[in-house]
Amino acid sequence: MTALGSRGTGQAGRPTWWASLVVRTAALPLPAEHRWRYRQEFLAELYGMTPSRAAAPRHWGPLARLDSLDGLDRAGTAHPRGGHDDQALPVSHRPPPLAAAAQPRRRLVPRMHRLRTTTVRPWRRRRHRSGHTMTTPWRCRIGTPPLAPAAQPRRRLNGECRRCGTQRDEDMLSSPPSSRLC
């Protein structure tokens, strides 16, 4: 299903169709005056990469950094509130640039999913523990809980919700839906 020749060969050459598609898609949200240029530039850079190298997440950067390229006209100069030279760290302790490429990469900035892990998930966990309404099964929230048959000594319509364990009796089941929430 490819129109390009390097699929599966592991050799550098024309990029796979999906790599081209990703690059073309990544360039779509860019400002119109820059879109064509960067699309051509990214596509040109795919040539010469092996398919496995092009598939590496680090080369999917255009997707992750669209906001940076999107602000070409307004970004990049020193802002009075930050980003001055004095805030930078020296680079002399790093290996020479060409040698750095051959060494395992040291990640300068944590990936976004790590940021999400450290920020969003604890919040969601806290919300889960606090008994937020979203933790209640949806059938219980809409008043039609999945009842398991319980002991019915006098053929009463009682039961126990299989999700939240709430005991129900005849009066509760006959009450309006708004009062039957778990």
Place this chain on the structure above:
Amino acid sequence: MEQQRTPRMTIPTQLVLHALLTDPAKELYGVEIGAAAGLPSGTVHPILARLETVGWLTSRWEDIDPRAEGRPARRYYQLTPNGLALARAALARAHTTARPAWLRPLGEES
């Protein structure tokens, strides 16, 4: 409001400048710069765009016949003479002023 003509000297910016300063006379394209700096293309290209915006870099399309070469033309970047001097000064300044005293090696003057 007048725009300041100094790019933010972040660590990736310094790495890109370092890669370009390795051989200032040589033109590099995005993947080469990224490989030299150890940065992904998604980081390199916004930095290159900023440096080009402030006039430190020039870029041009490679002058080839795509059919003969079998690939599209690349875009090559090179430091301008002014950008070369400013980049060297900025890197030197970042090197000397960035580290707090407790991070500097013993015996190094501020």
